[in-house]
Amino acid sequence: MNxxxxxxxxxxxxxxxxxxxxxxxxxxxxxxxxxxPWIGYETLRLAREFRWLPAEVHLxxxxxxxxxxxxxxxxxxxxxxxxxxxxxxARSAGIPLSAALIFDVSAGxxxxxxxxSIRNLAGLAGKRLGVELNAVGALVLSKxxxxxxxxxxxxxxxxxxxxxxxxxxxxxxxxxxxxxEPTATFLLREGAQRLFDSRQMPDTIFDLLAVRSDLxxxxxxxxxxxxAAHFRGLSHLMTMREDAIYRIAALQGITAEEVRQALAGVVxxxxxxxxxxxxVKDGRLIRAAQTISALMVQHKLIKQEDDxxxxxxxxxxxxxxx
Amino acid sequence: MKRxxxxxxxFLLWAxxxxxxxxxxxxxxxxAVYSKDRALQQWRPLGAYLEQQLGQRVEVTAYTLPxxxxxxxxxxxxxxFTNPAHFIxxxxxxxLSAPLATVITQQGANEIKGFGGVIFTRADAAxxxxxxxxxxxxxxxxxxxxxxxxxxxxxxxxxxGLPVPDDASLVIERAQDLIVADVVxxxxxxxxxxxxxxxxxxxxxxxxxxxxKIINRQNLASFPYASSTRIYPEWPxxxxxxxxxxxxxxxxxxxxxxxxxxxxxxxxxxxxxSVPAEYRAxxxxxxxxxxxxFEKGPEFTWRDIWKRxxxxxxALGVLILLLSGMSVVLFLQNHVILRSQEVxxxxxxxxxxxxxxxxxxxxxxxxxxxxxxxLGLSFAQMHRFTTWSWESTxxxxxxxxGSTSIASRYSSAAPARWIMSIxxxxxxxxGSSPKGGSSG
Numbered sequence: 001m002n003x004x005x006x007x008x009x010x011x012x013x014x015x016x017x018x019x020x021x022x023x024x025x026x027x028x029x030x031x032x033x034x035x036x037p038w039i040g041y042e043t044l045r046l047a048r049e050f051r052w053l054p055a056e057v058h059l060x061x062x063x064x065x066x067x068x069x070x071x072x073x074x075x076x077x078x079x080x081x082x083x084x085x086x087x088x089x090a091r092s093a094g095i096p097l098s099a100a101l102i103f104d105v106s107a108g109x110x111x112x113x114x115x116x117s118i119r120n121l122a123g124l125a126g127k128r129l130g131v132e133l134n135a136v137g138a139l140v141l142s143k144x145x146x147x148x149x150x151x152x153x154x155x156x157x158x159x160x161x162x163x164x165x166x167x168x169x170x171x172x173x174x175x176x177x178x179x180x181e182p183t184a185t186f187l188l189r190e191g192a193q194r195l196f197d198s199r200q201m202p203d204t205i206f207d208l209l210a211v212r213s214d215l216x217x218x219x220x221x222x223x224x225x226x227x228a229a230h231f232r233g234l235s236h237l238m239t240m241r242e243d244a245i246y247r248i249a250a251l252q253g254i255t256a257e258e259v260r261q262a263l264a265g266v267v268x269x270x271x272x273x274x275x276x277x278x279x280v281k282d283g284r285l286i287r288a289a290q291t292i293s294a295l296m297v298q299h300k301l302i303k304q305e306d307d308x309x310x311x312x313x314x315x316x317x318x319x320x321x322x
Numbered sequence: 323m324k325r326x327x328x329x330x331x332x333f334l335l336w337a338x339x340x341x342x343x344x345x346x347x348x349x350x351x352x353x354a355v356y357s358k359d360r361a362l363q364q365w366r367p368l369g370a371y372l373e374q375q376l377g378q379r380v381e382v383t384a385y386t387l388p389x390x391x392x393x394x395x396x397x398x399x400x401x402x403f404t405n406p407a408h409f410i411x412x413x414x415x416x417x418l419s420a421p422l423a424t425v426i427t428q429q430g431a432n433e434i435k436g437f438g439g440v441i442f443t444r445a446d447a448a449x450x451x452x453x454x455x456x457x458x459x460x461x462x463x464x465x466x467x468x469x470x471x472x473x474x475x476x477x478x479x480x481x482x483g484l485p486v487p488d489d490a491s492l493v494i495e496r497a498q499d500l501i502v503a504d505v506v507x508x509x510x511x512x513x514x515x516x517x518x519x520x521x522x523x524x525x526x527x528x529x530x531x532x533x534x535k536i537i538n539r540q541n542l543a544s545f546p547y548a549s550s551t552r553i554y555p556e557w558p559x560x561x562x563x564x565x566x567x568x569x570x571x572x573x574x575x576x577x578x579x580x581x582x583x584x585x586x587x588x589x590x591x592x593x594x595x596s597v598p599a600e601y602r603a604x605x606x607x608x609x610x611x612x613x614x615x616f617e618k619g620p621e622f623t624w625r626d627i628w629k630r631x632x633x634x635x636x637a638l639g640v641l642i643l644l645l646s647g648m649s650v651v652l653f654l655q656n657h658v659i660l661r662s663q664e665v666x667x668x669x670x671x672x673x674x675x676x677x678x679x680x681x682x683x684x685x686x687x688x689x690x691x692x693x694x695x696x697l698g699l700s701f702a703q704m705h706r707f708t709t710w711s712w713e714s715t716x717x718x719x720x721x722x723x724g725s726t727s728i729a730s731r732y733s734s735a736a737p738a739r740w741i742m743s744i745x746x747x748x749x750x751x752x753g754s755s756p757k758g759g760s761s762g
Contacts, residue, residue, distance in 0.1 A: 091621075238600070239606075240552060240603045241600065242436030242554075243438075243542075245553045246542035246544060246553055247540075247541065247542060250542055251541075255544045256545070272726075
């Protein structure tokens with residue numbers, strides 16, 4: 001069985017396992033966090049492997065962010081690992097979410113990959129481009145079109161979720177895709193060429209922990225424990241890089257070298273950097289949210305722009321020095 | 323070129339090269355993991371490569387860990403190539419440089435930048451399956467100072483809340499292949515070796531892997547060896563202070579340039595060298611195991627204590643202040659009470675009125691000197707009677723007038739306050755007194 005499919009099945013099982021906790025109204029109950037494989041989020045699985053994740057925090061493992069969003073809508077989870085646009089999308093659906101933690105900022109991890117015959121961005125004209133129709137897809141597409149000097153009608157856009165990109169690539173259904181890790185690595189292994197990536201759009205694509213702002217006070221300590229566990233996992237990744245790389249490789253079913261490549265595509269903010277990002281005065285996250293929100297309205301992904309109230313909070317970050 | 327020109331040119335070349343060769347050689351020390359012969363066989367080609375690239379004679383010597391320390395102490399080594407747990411104490415004690423480079427090993431097509439420790443037992447050892455089954459077993463290991471063949475395993479046990487194996491439980495072997503033999507042949511229950519040893523022995527046909535069982539196997543799918551511990555960065559290489567900065571720079575660049583397909587790399591079984599790895603995690607292991615150079619444990623300053631326990635210190639301070647405040651209040655109250663007692667004691671002892679305290683049963687519990695004087699009875703004598711019987715016994719037996727009530731009683735909620743007063747004009751058993759009495 002394909003490891004990722006196997007992982008996805010496991011995720012469904014874990015979802016079943018945690019649902020009784022949520023059905024019950026009795027407190028205290030575990031905090032359930034929506035998770036899907038992405039290099040920036042793996043600090044949580046590392047923390048779980050070393051038992052640093054509090055026992056009362058459960059990971060609801062899905063295949064993609066869509067699983068986490070569906071679980072949020074169904075009230076099955078209290079928090080989720082999401083991109084900024086995914087959080088805005090959930091907020092527009094009336095789910096009160098605040099960014100409690102920045103896992104990573106994409107710096108090459110989101111990428112436009114194309115068949116080797118397409119040598120540059122201009123060569124995409126008239127080609128079929130597979131893209132997941134979410135805001136990151138739209139954002140990368142928009143920035144890529146600007147860089148290429150092309151307009152959207154010049155391309156044939158194919159709605160293609162990331163978990164279906166490999167099969168579509170193999171079946172020759174697309175000429176290029178907008179992808180991210182680990183799928184990007186699988187596609188590069190298939191001979192895809194990198195034409196454009198998020199290094200050309202810094203401080204734009206954020207992966208973050210979105211926590212329901214209406215979480216009962218009795219669960220706050222668990223979220224604090226979850227955030228602290230992330231930083232312990234991050235410290236492990238920084239100080240025991242080889243160990244962490246081999247573990248992530250095993251968890252994602254890819255090679256150590258592929259994990260190294262994936263890590264090269266992201267910046268993992270420290271606690272100090274998180275404090276800055278989550279400070280309203282810093283403004284970078286708010287500005288990125290404004291841009292994305294406007295783009296999402298333009299692409300009819302949300303009805304109206306987010307008012308950005310309560311978008312970020314440093315309240316869950318551990319106290320003390322970094 | 324004319325022949326007469328060749329001689330002076332050769333002389334100039336000789337004069338230029340000779341000083342380098344005439345200098346004392348660069349002495350590269352390596353730790354022998356298996357045996358010294360095998361270590362020399364493995365690393366001498368690297369010495370030859372360095373010699374060729376640096377234009378300086380390079381001597382390679384293999385040492386056991388204690389021999390290595392002694393050689394460094396005697397200034398017999400210039401370049402140190404050893405495991406990270408040995409490197410760190412040498413940095414602290416012998417001014418060894420920071421790592422210049424970290425070796426990358428090679429296994430098949432895999433480049434490996436880290437290593438770990440393996441904990442294993444015989445496959446048929448049904449009672450040994452987890453770390454918790456290890457305490458109390460005979461453990462074959464290399465030495466307590468061996469990073470991959472003791473310390474990493476001990477650290478995993480410590481992290482799992484188990485005790486670090488003591489000397490009594492250790493079977494110390496002089497080579498890691500002997501550790502494997504000890505376990506397979508039953509001289510030890512559990513073996514601690516560096517990652518890759520088991521696979522290497524199996525590759526040489528010296529071990530049937532089906533005869534052993536790995537304990538605490540880590541989920542490290544793409545790491546080519548079984549590991550029971552976390553993976554730590556590979557061996558660093560560094561120089562001692564007598565090596566010039568110029569030589570150190572040349573050495574570093576030469577090592578980083580080493581290609582996997584050279585004879586030196588192939589003989590050593592390495593892919594090459596990379597920029598130095600992060601060794602903080604190694605320090606953490608040594609610190610927690612109180613291994614050299616952290617035998618004494620960290621020294622805390624007041625500042626450290628404040629940084630770590632500020633909240634508790636503040637709470638304790640507030641508590642001490644509260645207690646001190648309460649003590650002062652208690653002291654002042656006590657002083658007031660003592661003053662008050664003094665006033666009453668003086669009054670009790672000097673008042674001309676006789677005062678007798680008695681309990682609810684009428685037994686006399688205290689009497690002032692005036693009462694003793696008036697009644698002509700000592701307190702001890704009064705103590706034999708109850709006040710109820712005074713009219714009939716004390717007074718009738720005395721010269722006091724029985725017609726005069728000597729006392730009036732009152733009761734209060736507190737029985738101890740039962741009190742009787744004797745008017746001063748009843749001066750003695752023989753005296754007379756006017757009628758009267760009052761409750762006191």
